[in-house]
Amino acid sequence: MSTTTATHHDDHEDHGHPTGVMRWVASTNHKDIGTMYLWFSLFMFFFAGALALGIRAELFQPGLQFIEPENFNKLTTLHGLIMIFGAIMPAFVGFANWMIPLMIGTSDLAFPRLNNMSFWLMIPAAILLMASIFVPGGAVAGGWTMYPPLSVQNPSMGVDMTILALHILGISSIVGSINIITTILNMRAPGMSLMKMPLFVWTWLITAFLLIASMPVLAGALTMLLTDRHFGTTFFDAAGGGDPVLFQHVFWFFGHPEVYIMILPAFGLISTIIPTFARKPLFGYASMVYATSAIALLSFVVWAHHMFTTGMPVAGQLFFMYSTMLISVPTGVKVFNWIATMWKGSLTFETPMLFSVAVVLLFTIGGFSGLVLAIVPVDIQLQDTYYVVAHFHYVLFSGAAMAIMGAVYYWIPKWTGFMYDESLGKTHFWLTTIAFNITFFPMHFTGLAGMPRRIPDYALQFAEFNMISSIGAFALGVSQLLFLYIVVKTIRGGKLAGDNPWETVEGLEWTVPSPAPFHTFETPPTVK
Amino acid sequence: MSANSIIKANNKSLAIKLVVVVAAGLAFGFALAPLYDVVCKAIGINGKADITATDISKGITVDKSRVVTILFTGQTMPGLDWSFDSNQSSMQVHPGEITLTSYTARNDGDKPIVGTAVPSVVPEVAALHFKKIECFCFSNQTLQPGEVKDMPIRYYISPDLPKSINTVTLSYAFYKVDDKDAENN
Numbered sequence A: 001m002s003t004t005t006a007t008h009h010d011d012h013e014d015h016g017h018p019t020g021v022m023r024w025v026a027s028t029n030h031k032d033i034g035t036m037y038l039w040f041s042l043f044m045f046f047f048a049g050a051l052a053l054g055i056r057a058e059l060f061q062p063g064l065q066f067i068e069p070e071n072f073n074k075l076t077t078l079h080g081l082i083m084i085f086g087a088i089m090p091a092f093v094g095f096a097n098w099m100i101p102l103m104i105g106t107s108d109l110a111f112p113r114l115n116n117m118s119f120w121l122m123i124p125a126a127i128l129l130m131a132s133i134f135v136p137g138g139a140v141a142g143g144w145t146m147y148p149p150l151s152v153q154n155p156s157m158g159v160d161m162t163i164l165a166l167h168i169l170g171i172s173s174i175v176g177s178i179n180i181i182t183t184i185l186n187m188r189a190p191g192m193s194l195m196k197m198p199l200f201v202w203t204w205l206i207t208a209f210l211l212i213a214s215m216p217v218l219a220g221a222l223t224m225l226l227t228d229r230h231f232g233t234t235f236f237d238a239a240g241g242g243d244p245v246l247f248q249h250v251f252w253f254f255g256h257p258e259v260y261i262m263i264l265p266a267f268g269l270i271s272t273i274i275p276t277f278a279r280k281p282l283f284g285y286a287s288m289v290y291a292t293s294a295i296a297l298l299s300f301v302v303w304a305h306h307m308f309t310t311g312m313p314v315a316g317q318l319f320f321m322y323s324t325m326l327i328s329v330p331t332g333v334k335v336f337n338w339i340a341t342m343w344k345g346s347l348t349f350e351t352p353m354l355f356s357v358a359v360v361l362l363f364t365i366g367g368f369s370g371l372v373l374a375i376v377p378v379d380i381q382l383q384d385t386y387y388v389v390a391h392f393h394y395v396l397f398s399g400a401a402m403a404i405m406g407a408v409y410y411w412i413p414k415w416t417g418f419m420y421d422e423s424l425g426k427t428h429f430w431l432t433t434i435a436f437n438i439t440f441f442p443m444h445f446t447g448l449a450g451m452p453r454r455i456p457d458y459a460l461q462f463a464e465f466n467m468i469s470s471i472g473a474f475a476l477g478v479s480q481l482l483f484l485y486i487v488v489k490t491i492r493g494g495k496l497a498g499d500n501p502w503e504t505v506e507g508l509e510w511t512v513p514s515p516a517p518f519h520t521f522e523t524p525p526t527v528k
Numbered sequence B: 001m002s003a004n005s006i007i008k009a010n011n012k013s014l015a016i017k018l019v020v021v022v023a024a025g026l027a028f029g030f031a032l033a034p035l036y037d038v039v040c041k042a043i044g045i046n047g048k049a050d051i052t053a054t055d056i057s058k059g060i061t062v063d064k065s066r067v068v069t070i071l072f073t074g075q076t077m078p079g080l081d082w083s084f085d086s087n088q089s090s091m092q093v094h095p096g097e098i099t100l101t102s103y104t105a106r107n108d109g110d111k112p113i114v115g116t117a118v119p120s121v122v123p124e125v126a127a128l129h130f131k132k133i134e135c136f137c138f139s140n141q142t143l144q145p146g147e148v149k150d151m152p153i154r155y156y157i158s159p160d161l162p163k164s165i166n167t168v169t170l171s172y173a174f175y176k177v178d179d180k181d182a183e184n185n
Helices: A003-010 A019-027 A030-058 A068-103 A114-131 A157-186 A198-230 A244-261 A264-278 A285-298 A314-326 A327-340 A352-376 A377-382 A387-418 A421-446 A460-492 B001-045 B126-131 B179-182
Strands: B068-076 B082-087 B090-093 B097-105 B113-122 B130-135 B139-142 B148-157 B165-175
Touching: A003 A387, A019 A030, A030 A114, A030 A387, A030 A460, A068 A114, A068 A157, A068 A264, A068 A387, A114 A157, A114 B165, A157 A198, A157 B001, A157 B139, A198 A244, A198 A285, A198 B001, A244 A264, A244 A387, A244 B001, A264 A285, A264 A327, A264 A352, A264 A387, A264 B130, A264 B179, A285 A421, A314 A327, A314 A352, A314 A377, A327 A352, A352 A377, A352 A387, A352 A421, A421 A460, A421 B148, B001 B068, B068 B082, B068 B097, B082 B165, B090 B097, B097 B139, B113 B126, B113 B130, B126 B130
Parallel strands: B068 B165
Antiparallel strands: B068 B090, B082 B097, B097 B148, B113 B139, B113 B165, B130 B148
């Protein structure tokens, strides 16, 4: 470690911060680490997006055009894994790093060095995931859920690299979550009681608890997979008395909380943005907190709705069907509250608000298709069809990813000190929203008509809808280059933002100058 | 102690508590494996049939009023160069009636091979009621090159079988036993 960083750790006196590469490598500053997380996420978003365009290129027409079937499976698998673990989750951690200390009025996270470690662990994991494409045997190809027996029988080193990568990402997430929980519970400014915290902080607190409870279970499943592959254990191998269905149980015990890990912070983001542009306080703050907690608790008792076709007893099917449907109650409370916040507000529709309103509408569509899939007899028909693909892209792209984009527009004036180009931002919004719907809405129809997911070729009757989806997907991919352009342009300059560009009355982050100085709230503010 | 060091101490103790939560999560993940077996065995919900002999010394009452159709299937898993199938594709039995049937296996390879058969029952809830007295699946089977072997099973359907079930399928998957596993057994 260089001497400059050593002095940096010494004290909180006013001093220059380290420059050059070491500023980033050895950074313990929540803003710098947040920035790195967000750039990392954007890079992985483009990488996994490119994989998705490979999928859509192959599916543009029936028949095999560009991609061998086994490579097609690698594309779908890596697209899922990288979008989840490399794009969406790190983006939320980036927001947590940047905004939580500013929102609760503290100078940094509780454990700045662990924070550095959390970020830098992601790099080797990402390299392992991406490099697994090039090893003999290639990347993992059995779907992002890595079900045995395929994941046990596939001899490729790529599977082991993926397992190792997910272990590392898990450690990174767990350390990050411990850091965030400790920061939120112990380091709030005087007067900032739990029920005065911004909702984004609340959703992250709950998400972090979900992470520390569910990530270790994934680690268990992956370890058993690894020992089955290499050390002769038979947890999932029927020949030795194991059961592949056991993996599905353990995996989804992690996997269902994981889907809420990817949406709860997005709820927090739009709960922050909508009141600003409705010029009203958030409707039903306390009910939002309770609804978020209820969703988190319920997420641990619904996992087997991913497994209705494994041959479950009727009692089990009924339990998981009803518990899944129950989640729509707290989720409905949230959607109601967002609409009630907008009701009779002095609404304006700048880019962050456009994204947030679109999230409310489109996420709700995804929620409804989720309710459809929760019905056992319907799910048995629709399991592993494009209807499921449509469902989880409506919740993960138009829920999580678009909330992230909206939040970038919302806070980029605070991060950079400059306003983004509003007309370009709106153009990006409309291109994204329209292209997204062209891509994914037809998948409801192809799915209902019976087109299975994860196949490189399909029957002729699906040709038109697939062509529409592929055209939408390429438009969606190209539109995101505009996002990159807008972000870079804003960093390089523009209209000065001022400390509070949205003239919002809530949020400690707007009381510090723009761009936010390297050190903020070294003396905690007092919250009334 | 300064305010700063109090915060640091508090942070550390909270972090330690959270690490305990993580450890509990990890332990729970691994505990799910034995837990799953115990639960499935107790309530017979995953179609895993017994691979130990049922004790019939207490005697069984035969329920002549019901007839249940039993279907037999068998398959070899990849890596095992055997032909394997049931000799009878179906049977009609009364619950409680002890019945004998058999499968035939032939080693199509040119080396002696050890295999093990894993039974499974559909519908899953019938697994608890499919009682085997004698079965080739209780132990590993060795076939010399070209050897053909008749593999009997003696079984009965428990009279407790739920009334709604009229047909039960018994399926065997034959796996190759690795050489090192065979030594251990």
